[in-house]
Amino acid sequence: MEEAELEASLLEKAQAGDREAFWELAAPSVDPIYRLARRLMKTEEDAEDVVQESFLKALDKIGEFQGKSRFNTWLHRIAVNQGLMKMRKRRSDVFSLDAPIKGENGDGKAMDPIDFSESALDELQSREAAGVLETALEDLPIDLRTIVVMRDINRLSNDEVAQALELPLGAVKWRLHRARSILRDRLGEYFAERIGT
Amino acid sequence: MNCHELSKELIAGYVDLAPDVRREIDEHLRTCDRCRIQIQNTVATIRITEQLGSTGARREMIIRLQQKIIRVKRG
Ligand SMILES: [Zn+2]
Numbered sequence: 001m002e003e004a005e006l007e008a009s010l011l012e013k014a015q016a017g018d019r020e021a022f023w024e025l026a027a028p029s030v031d032p033i034y035r036l037a038r039r040l041m042k043t044e045e046d047a048e049d050v051v052q053e054s055f056l057k058a059l060d061k062i063g064e065f066q067g068k069s070r071f072n073t074w075l076h077r078i079a080v081n082q083g084l085m086k087m088r089k090r091r092s093d094v095f096s097l098d099a100p101i102k103g104e105n106g107d108g109k110a111m112d113p114i115d116f117s118e119s120a121l122d123e124l125q126s127r128e129a130a131g132v133l134e135t136a137l138e139d140l141p142i143d144l145r146t147i148v149v150m151r152d153i154n155r156l157s158n159d160e161v162a163q164a165l166e167l168p169l170g171a172v173k174w175r176l177h178r179a180r181s182i183l184r185d186r187l188g189e190y191f192a193e194r195i196g197t
Numbered sequence: 198m199n200c201h202e203l204s205k206e207l208i209a210g211y212v213d214l215a216p217d218v219r220r221e222i223d224e225h226l227r228t229c230d231r232c233r234i235q236i237q238n239t240v241a242t243i244r245i246t247e248q249l250g251s252t253g254a255r256r257e258m259i260i261r262l263q264q265k266i267i268r269v270k271r272g
Contacts, residue, residue, distance in 0.1 A: 031252075116238055187242055
């Protein structure tokens with residue numbers, strides 16, 4: 001059976017109240033939703049809570065899901081909303097979205113970039129770079145961070161990200177480009193120190 | 198195509214570029230080290246970001262979630 005067909009048939013069963021079918025439909029999304037939640041929330045505990053709450057919410061609202069997007073995309077949408085809700089409860093400062101962004105050197109013309117693409121292919125260096133990237137990701141404003149996690153870590157398509165966030169496709173592409181540029185410049189700073197200029 | 202136009206094209210599409218736009222970009226990259234390096238670095242950045250997708254949720258949490266899903270009362 002085709003993936004889309006399988007999803008449709010599981011969805012039909014899940015909407016008829018079949019919990020096993022719901023789990024079969026939902027289980028592949030647990031890891032991606034966790035990866036998203038972990039990078040939205042400050043603590044592991046909150047991240048796990050967001051995952052649990054998102055799936056229970058999806059179970060509760062399964063009757064309303066019309067299958068216009070993939071189920072995984074719909075879950076991403078729910079998880080973002082659950083995460084934002086919890087952040088509001090925590091009264092954290094995540095909504096100061098216009099705070100200056102670390103690693104962003106203006107229009108990117110301040111200095112000549114060093115070429116780190118070769119070094120990044122090296123296994124050890126790329127593992128270290130992944131650590132640097134994780135920190136840089138944490139420093140991104142939440143709207144950009146969410147898009148990078150969905151697109152580059154969870155491998156949703158641009159269209160799926162746009163559906164999940166109810167944003168126009170152009171806005172997704174622009175933010176993605178901005179986010180990737182900021183991350184690239186942060187890695188650039190890291191590699192400049194390592195391999196020298 | 199100049200550096201500025203190139204960056205605008207990349208913002209608009211990056212990987213899903215039309216062949217003729219791609220050709221113009223390639224032409225620019227032959228003469229502009231700066232843009233070429235930025236693109237190579239961006240591609241490398243995306244590759245490293247993708248590596249972060251190999252992690253997942255704790256096994257115990259998944260099992261707990263599964264049990265909740267199967268047993269929870271509706272309504
Ligand atoms: Zn150029």
